[in-house]
Amino acid sequence: MGEVRTRFAPSPTGYMHIGNLRTALYAYLIAKSNDGKFILRIEDTDQDRYVEGAIDVIYNTLKIVGIEHDEGPDIGGDYGPYIQSERKEIYQKYIKELIDKGDAYYCFCSKERLENLRQESKNKKIPFRYDGHCRNLTKAEVEEKLAAGEKYVIRQKVPQTGTTTFKDEVFGKITVENSSLDDSILIKSDGMPTYNFANVVDDHLMAITHVVRGSEYLSSTPKYNLLYKAFGWEIPIYVHLPLILREDGKKLSKREGDASFEDLYRKGFLKEAIINYIALLGWSPGTEQELFTLDELIENFSIDGLSKSPAIFDMEKLRWMNGEYIRKLSLDEFKEVATPYFKKPIKKRDVDYDVLSRLLHTRTEVLSEIPEQLDFVDELPDYDIELYTHKRMKTNPENALIHLKEAYKVLEELEDWSFDSIHDSLMDLVKKLGVKNGQVLWPVRVALSGKQYTPGGAIELAELLGKEETLKRIKIGIEKLSSR
């Protein structure tokens, strides 16, 4: 075979959901793992669904995740135009050919008539199919109606007998009765082609070798096959992908905000994690490896690793994987991506972002959850003194009060306010008192944060808050415990 060429052909809806992105990814991987070309084509034949700026969403998303196309509307190529609405004449030319060959025909049926037909079928509980009303109009009849300016669409003339078989790389051989296929519309009354026609013409003209798309197209593929045959064109390799479902087992939808790439990205999921995760939704490398860069995916990807059954999008696992990617970041890199999230909860106090980064980088799974971990920094929350009771530490309000007072004295004396000096002074105190670390450190941590759980311990929080604030908060703790 010659050069492998795949395409990603989204319709510009202004929204890139995870399933679409994954389709793009797989199409890209199939191309790149074969040293082939990846093409971007915009399927905007539905003029009613035009959304302003939607194409930019597609460009931006692909750019962010690093899926680069070799040909497309923005960069051109030898097979353009790459926007279907600009290819109208091309379809006109090919539909003529089909009509001449007798594989397509003019249909003058009104929408009302079709609606009645549909209703009738429904009442009779039989499957709706176009009744072929215009299928056998004579040439003269067609000419006459055309001359009279009657509105028309052009339908595919599907054989009424026999079967059609096609082979899909993941689903295998699929055979259907031609009698179950409808004479679907190829050209709409506005002159635009439907997907049913445009995808075949474009994939052929653009020399696409592997047609990669969601499995929702599986059931119409026989009709496309018939079209390829009618034209005498080579049938491409079909790669239909299992769908991605929501946790409740339903298809991903736009209403489910979390399902779009943009939303996840904005929520603080790293692009590498998103790509890695969706790559594994429906594909397995056949090895134990789970973490892949884009390049590693290219290296390891193979069509036989694709599975047939739909996969449920599991937010928990994405979270875990995102955590993995965050932990792989260097401290500086983490600081870079986390800084916007540091700024949100911390407005009053001047804290060292390096220290914050150190505290949070193993404690962050999703960036957007950073603020809630730092809600005690600006302002000490009001807390219950029962927080001072910890069974395993053997702390309670009584001994906490004593140890807090001791800690205060020691820290007050400290000249150099660094992690090490705070550490040493507090540990000396522990030693002097002859108690366990937790006896002193737990109460201090509680006094500093007012929280049950904090990122980091007493020493780290003291370092973060600075001497003045640390002493102030310990004092508050002492007062709380004293006035009990």
Add this chain to the structure above:
RNA sequence: GCCCCCAUGGUCAAGCGGUUAAGAUGCCGCCCUCUCACGGCGGUGACAGGGGUUCGAAUCCCCUUGGGGGUACCA
């Protein structure tokens, strides 16, 4: 309703006629430890059901059930 497809733990999944049925995630426990997290160790949990084929089926065939997709002048 009709057509097509799918079916291994909650989830992602390996398996492609002979395995103690991997691994990951989640959950639980233990260790580390000043809390939490990270890290380490261990545990829980699956071949949807029924018929065949075969010396032998998670693997092949059929039926049932369940799920998904399609059934548009949407893609």
